[in-house]
Amino acid sequence: MLKQNLSFKLSQKLSPQQIQLMKLIQLPTQAFEQRISQEMNENPALEGGKEEAEKFDEDINDDYQDDYDDGTEVIETDINVDDYLSDDETPSYKLSANNYSADDEETNMPYASGISFTQHLMAQLNTYRLKEDEKEIALFLVGSVDESGYIRREIADIVDDLAFTQNIYTTNEKVLNVLKKVQDLDPAGVGARDLQECLLLQLERKEHTPSVTLAIALLDDAFEHFSKKHYKKLLAKFDITEDQLRDAIHEIESLNPKPGGTISSGTRMVEHVVPDFAIKIIDGKLDLTLNGRNAPELHVSREYTNMLKGYKETKEKSKSQKDAVMFIKQKLDAAKWFIEAIKQRQQTLFVTMNAIMHRQEAYFLTGDERNLKPMILKDIADTINMDISTVSRVANSKYVDTPYGTKLIKEFFSESMKNDQGEDVSTREIKKILEITIGEENKRKPLTDDKLAGILKEKGYPIARRTVAKYREQLDLPVARLRKEI
Numbered sequence: 001m002l003k004q005n006l007s008f009k010l011s012q013k014l015s016p017q018q019i020q021l022m023k024l025i026q027l028p029t030q031a032f033e034q035r036i037s038q039e040m041n042e043n044p045a046l047e048g049g050k051e052e053a054e055k056f057d058e059d060i061n062d063d064y065q066d067d068y069d070d071g072t073e074v075i076e077t078d079i080n081v082d083d084y085l086s087d088d089e090t091p092s093y094k095l096s097a098n099n100y101s102a103d104d105e106e107t108n109m110p111y112a113s114g115i116s117f118t119q120h121l122m123a124q125l126n127t128y129r130l131k132e133d134e135k136e137i138a139l140f141l142v143g144s145v146d147e148s149g150y151i152r153r154e155i156a157d158i159v160d161d162l163a164f165t166q167n168i169y170t171t172n173e174k175v176l177n178v179l180k181k182v183q184d185l186d187p188a189g190v191g192a193r194d195l196q197e198c199l200l201l202q203l204e205r206k207e208h209t210p211s212v213t214l215a216i217a218l219l220d221d222a223f224e225h226f227s228k229k230h231y232k233k234l235l236a237k238f239d240i241t242e243d244q245l246r247d248a249i250h251e252i253e254s255l256n257p258k259p260g261g262t263i264s265s266g267t268r269m270v271e272h273v274v275p276d277f278a279i280k281i282i283d284g285k286l287d288l289t290l291n292g293r294n295a296p297e298l299h300v301s302r303e304y305t306n307m308l309k310g311y312k313e314t315k316e317k318s319k320s321q322k323d324a325v326m327f328i329k330q331k332l333d334a335a336k337w338f339i340e341a342i343k344q345r346q347q348t349l350f351v352t353m354n355a356i357m358h359r360q361e362a363y364f365l366t367g368d369e370r371n372l373k374p375m376i377l378k379d380i381a382d383t384i385n386m387d388i389s390t391v392s393r394v395a396n397s398k399y400v401d402t403p404y405g406t407k408l409i410k411e412f413f414s415e416s417m418k419n420d421q422g423e424d425v426s427t428r429e430i431k432k433i434l435e436i437t438i439g440e441e442n443k444r445k446p447l448t449d450d451k452l453a454g455i456l457k458e459k460g461y462p463i464a465r466r467t468v469a470k471y472r473e474q475l476d477l478p479v480a481r482l483r484k485e486i
Contacts, residue, residue, distance in 0.1 A: 021341045025348055026393035029274040029293050036296055039338055045304040045331035046338060048297055117149075117260050118142060124185045130178075136168055137178045141191065149190040149260030150198065151179070189259035196223050202255045211247035214240065218248055226252075229484050242486050249486075275401035277353050277409075279364055286364055288357050290350050298342065300335045304328055348386070352394045353409070355383045360412050367404035369432040374416030374425065417463070430461050431471050438477055446480035 027035055040046050121142045130138060140162060144151050151158075155172050162168040162175075183191040188205045192198035200219050206212050217238065218226050225233045234245060276294060280287045307328055357364060359379065362371040377395070381388045395410040414428040437455055441447045447455070449472065453465045477483070 021344050021348075022390075022393065024341050024345045025390065026397055028397045028399070029276050029291055030272075033293060033296075036298070036342075043331055043334050043338070045301045045328070046335040047299055047301045117147060118145065121145065121182075121185050121190065125182075128181065130181070133168060133170070134174075134178050134181075136166060137162065137170060137175060138182055140166060140168075141175075141179055141182045145182075145191060145260065147260050148258040149187070149192070151191055151193055155179075187256070187259040189256060192259075195257060198257065198259065199252060199255050202259075203251070206251075211244070211251050214238070214244060214248040215251040219252065229481055231484070231486050246486055273399050273406055275406050276349065276398040277400040279357060279400055279402050281365065281403060284365075286357055286361060288350070288354055290346060290353075294349065295346050296342070298335075298339050300332060300339070304332055348390065349394060349398070351384050352380060352386070352391055353398075353400065355380050356395075356409065356412055359383075363412070364402060367402075370429045372412065372414065372426045372428045374427075375413050376415065377413065417461070425461070427471070430456065430463065431475055433459065433461070434468065434471055435475055435477070438472070438483070441483075443483065443485035446483040448480045 024032065024035065036048075040048065122139065125135075125138055125142060128138075141151060141158070144153060144158065146152060155175050159170060159172055159175055162170060179191060183201055185191065188202040189198040190201075192201055196219055200216060203212055203216050203219070208216075218234065222234055222237055225237070231242075231245065234240075235242065238245075274291070274293070276291050278289045278291065280289075307324075356375075359375055360372060362373070363369065377388045377391045380391045384391075395413060398409045399406050400409055411428075414426045417425055417427055417430065434452065434456065437452060438447065449465045449468045452472070453463060453468045456463055456468065472479075
């Protein structure tokens, strides 16, 4: 039996403009420029330039708005915002058109290709005189070298793989002999199976001075003591002075623990950070500016607007003319939406960063991280009356140029802790004091986490030893034993 009833449902409705705006907000400057370029390539109704920009407001407000807004349908959808924004697929509201001809120029930017690390090694291997089976084994070994320059596999496993995949039946001894030839390739240390072997290979190529000879002995006979910095045991074992040990350690520290990185990193795309904001101190006051590349001059094509007017004035339209009207209207709508989204993006970015700047005014005036105030996303969201997710999208991917360097905005956010006076202080402030304390310690007798906790307590920050250990690890500082020097 059919029944009618009234029910309430709570759901989130997003218009295409809102979705477009959120996607644009999270883009840093360079990606934003690429997005604009992509939109202009796909939408001929969107144009850039200053000359027509002033006329844009008049035309859109007078003609475009009155004529075409009535027929524009606002599409609302039930959607999870975060799921949508993490999806790289083209949104459904975006219209596409196959309006390219065969003689259109290719707009994809070519990238220069570099030589890979494996190719670098193979090119050297081709200069060696090897037997056919040795060359096959050598090529297989080179192919097993990772980006850091190591072969992290057992010789027995390599022998098995050669038999199963290459139909080459050999022995461990023969593979080891070929491996030694691979280890003669540049850079020094390549083809090593662990860090100890990598460092020894590099030292063997150096002139055997007394310090290099001692360094080889340290790694070969007492690697565990050396890695754990048991200097007293090393002094007793080799019957040497502290100066001799210091010179040998200096030789080891000058080596490259990842020889493959010098070649493989050259083929990676280098990304340059472009600040989205700039903060300057003018007459003792902070001045915030938005990177001009985030405020492009865009306007709706006058040619397309006139074309649509011409079609609308035609009384009797053929099917092709109606299709043309629909196509032009869609492109004009998309151009208008995009321009409005960019304007809202500029406003959102500036308002958000302005709130962050004023909350951290003490830091931006001095550059001292100890002046950073506790600040979480909710604090800024409440200040500017926006959602926390919006603030997060601004903070996670944007940089600001300050008098003290270019900083990632999310670095200004931190939790709060109570000091001995009951005041809220930033965890960043505590970390900075911890870093300074460790930097000023006596390296011959580094401070343990317990002693560091005691020093911080004396300075008014009562935190536990385990908290000190957590902050020290976040600062990428080793334990006291590994900070020891002679």
